[in-house]
Amino acid sequence: MNPRNKADKLLAAGFQRAGPSATALTDPIADTPMIVTLDQLRPYDHDPRVKRNPAYEEIKASIRERGLDAPPAITRRPSEAHYIIRNGGNTRLAILRELWAETKQERFFRMSCLFRPWPERGEIAALTGHLAENELRGGLTFIERALGVEKAREFYEQETGSTLTQSELARRLTADGYPVQQSRISRMQDAVCYLLPAIPTVLYGGLGRHQVERLAVLRKACERTWERRALGRHLAVDFASLFQDVLSQFDAQPDGFSLQRVQDELAGQMAELLDTDYDTLSLEIDDSESRQRALSSEPLPVRPTASTVSATPRPASPPPAATPAQQAGVPTGPVAARPSTRTAMAPAAGSGQAGEVGAEPVRADRDAQRLQGHIVSPAPTTERLQSIQRLVADQLGDRLPDFETNALRAIPVQVGGLYPVSDVWYIEPGLDVPDRLRVHIAQFAREVAEEAAVGEQIEPSDDGIGFVCVTPPVAQARAMPDFARAVLALLHALSTAQPTATGPDRARLADDLAPLLHGRGRTSMRLSDTGLVKLFRLLRLARRLLDLENGTAFADPGHDS
DSSP states (O other), X not given: OOHHHHHHHHHXXXXXXXXXXXSSOOOOSSOEEEEEEGGGEEOOTTOSOOSOOTTXXXXXHHHHHHOOSSOOOEEOOTTOSSEEESSXXXXXXXXXXXXXXXXXXXXXXXXXXXXXXXXXXXXXXHHXXXXXXXXXXXXXXXXXXXXXXXXXXXXXHHHHSSOOOXXXXXXXXXXXXXXXXXXXXXXXXXXXXXXXXXXXXXXXXXXXXXXXXXXXXXXXHHHHHHHHHSTXXXXXXXXXXXXXHHHHTTOSOGGGOOHHHHHHHHHHHHHHHHTOOHHHHHHHHXXXXXXXXXXXXXXXXXXXXXXXXXXXXXXXXXXXXXXXGGOOSOOOSTTTTSOGGGOOOOXXXXXXXXXXXXXXXXHHHHHHHHHHHTOSSOOOOOHHHHHHHHHHHHHHTOOOOOHHHHHHTOOOOOOOSSSOOSOSSOOOGGGOSHHHHHHHHHHHHXXXXXXXXXGGGEEEOSSTTSXXXXXXXXXXXXHSOHHHHHHHHHHHHHHOSSOOTTSOOHHHHHHHHHHHHTOSSOGGGOOOHHHHHHHHHXXXXXXXXXXXXXXXXXXXXXXXX
């Protein structure tokens, strides 16, 4: 062939497709890495997270500096044009969009992701995956979890074509990797049905599970009381409308929500509509609420013995609602002019009362740690057994001691001094080291000695339990009052295991100990209440110090060996 023929062959038309041409490739049928742009990607439209991730700014700062270390997995529904986030990653996608708009840097616009095919049960798999991922990465508020579970119920019912019970819903969620107890699902449904329409701001603001559960129990208790007293009567409103109207008054600031004020206002309006004495009605509601709480509490396994007790026990159960005579706040709404006997009581410290909505996890951890610090020898029991005991006590008119509530609501001692004693027994984690324990012990010894005007005889020490007693000259020692001599002898005996030839007479201490501690025989020698509390605190810290140095201390500072 000559060059002209070769040129004609090369310039000739190529093969022509006889059939229709493909406009787009199908999605891969296996997990496949691919590069996508922000234009091709959409957030998951059923994402349970409604509020912004609390760690949003930290995540944004990290992505700005380091780039996207962990690109989210993506998928695509059949016949849809855009990819969606598969299992958590909507926060990262929103941050990438912000950074792209701010910087126009290509690294924020184009990313390498793992494509995973849309599964047969795609909507359920995607939703449960997002629920689990959000729990792990940033946590969801109670109402966000509740709405996610309700959406999952909708998908399950579409899949089965039948209505699911709470037990069946719990079983299916667990099988799909998001375990939720049936009792928790019941509370979630109550929150979505009865609470969300009235207090959306408070719920989305972070009202915790314990407050939601107590509010649900209160609603049921009030409803039962209403139905019993309204039987055969024609009233202007029904309970559902009354409850919504009252509760909606408290949807202002999440951190100011008080369950006690809700109860006070609700009981007050019920008393007016039912033409009933407020105090009587309030007592009925309290009684019904305590029964409901006892019967609906979740059973727990037997608590371990002291050697294996967990350092983070379950948070303290909420205290019973205060009686009207104990309440001390001001109600709101149309019945604000009612007598002050129905006013609301401010939450007690450590009681778990609503009012610290955003700080609930921190407060629960702190209360659990402090509660554990009061347990010396825990008794094996179960929550179900305690519930039955409380129910029997209610029937008999008795009152069972509630250790968890009482321990966390104990009135602080606050005896004054450099280190006021707010709790004789509990040792804060920051104090639980030998050096700091010695500093506190020496200060308490000095303050006890100052009651007898011998504070200058106490000197701090880096050894022993933290202080030593300086023996005064013989003439000065003989001139000491009996009280001063007894206090100094006691502190000297505590500070050293061995008597010294020049130290106080320990033989006389045996005779002086009873008058010094409880005053029998010689009340003039008795330590003041303040001094006695400081002495108890000194002994508690000294025991802990010796346990730490001997290697026999428990991990929890509240346990004593």
